Amino acid sequence: MSKNIIEVDPAKFPWLDLNRYTFCMGAENAGILYLSGQTASEYDPQQGRVVCKGDLLDQTRVIYEKLAVVLEAAGMGFDNVVQTVDYIDATALPQYRQTGEIRKQYLKDSPVGATGIIVERLLRPDAFIEVSxxxxxxxxxxxxxxxxxxxxLTYVPGVxxxxxxxxxxxxxxxxDIDGQSNYPQDTARQ
Known part of the structure; x- marks a missing residue:
């Protein structure tokens, strides 16, 4: 396999059989590590299929555990993370702010750029969030x-x-108008 593909030890990744997938968990180029988006998907032997269990917070914890394994396989840690992108199922939006506490547990005080994108739904119908x-x-x-x-906040404007x-x-x-976020309806003004 090409040396820029991050190979994850299957023993450290109990959620899925990585040999069954056509994508890699991460790829490095010119010192920059790109981690594939993760959901809380895991194989459930009782159901005989891959599922995402729990609410948004449960799923976010699983995602960060998975990303920790990939970072470790690349010789890095959460202190090396420079940017995150969260894709949030619209139904999970009311609970989304609470994921900040989980981010803090893993990212600590390390400066990170972040983007949150609300989507109608994710590829897995039982997933509430995907993080890359x-x-x-x-x-x-x-x-x-x-x-x-x-x-x-758990992120900064840039790094x-x-x-x-x-x-x-x-x-x-x-x-900001009187402490409230206002989103002008005029695209040019935004």
Missing amino acids: MVAMKGEKKPINPGWDRYGQ VVDDEIVWTSGFVGSE
Whole structure:
């Protein structure tokens, strides 16, 4: 197998038989590790199929456990993560903010760019969230133009690694009006 494909030890990945899939768990190029999106999917022998169990928080914990195994296989850890993308099933949106506590458990105080994307549904009908990540070794510094709200969140507007590569969070066109987020209906204004 090509040396940029991250090979995960099946003994450390009890959720699925990785030999049955055509995609890799992660790929590295030029020092940048791209981790495949993970759901909480796992093989359930009682049902004889792959399922995602639990609510949004249960599923988020499983996802971060899976991503930890892939990071370890690549010789990295959560301190190397520079960007995350969460795909959230619209039905799970009311509970989504609570996933921040799980992110904090794994990412700690490491600066990370993040994007959350609401989708009508994910590939697995019982999945509430899918998370993909990008990681790289090097000195990470947060980029924040002084926006106070990021002191309370689990991500920053951007991250620069080794003063060379910049990773940004997703942004929406909103404005703060009297402490409330306002989303102008005019696309140009956003």
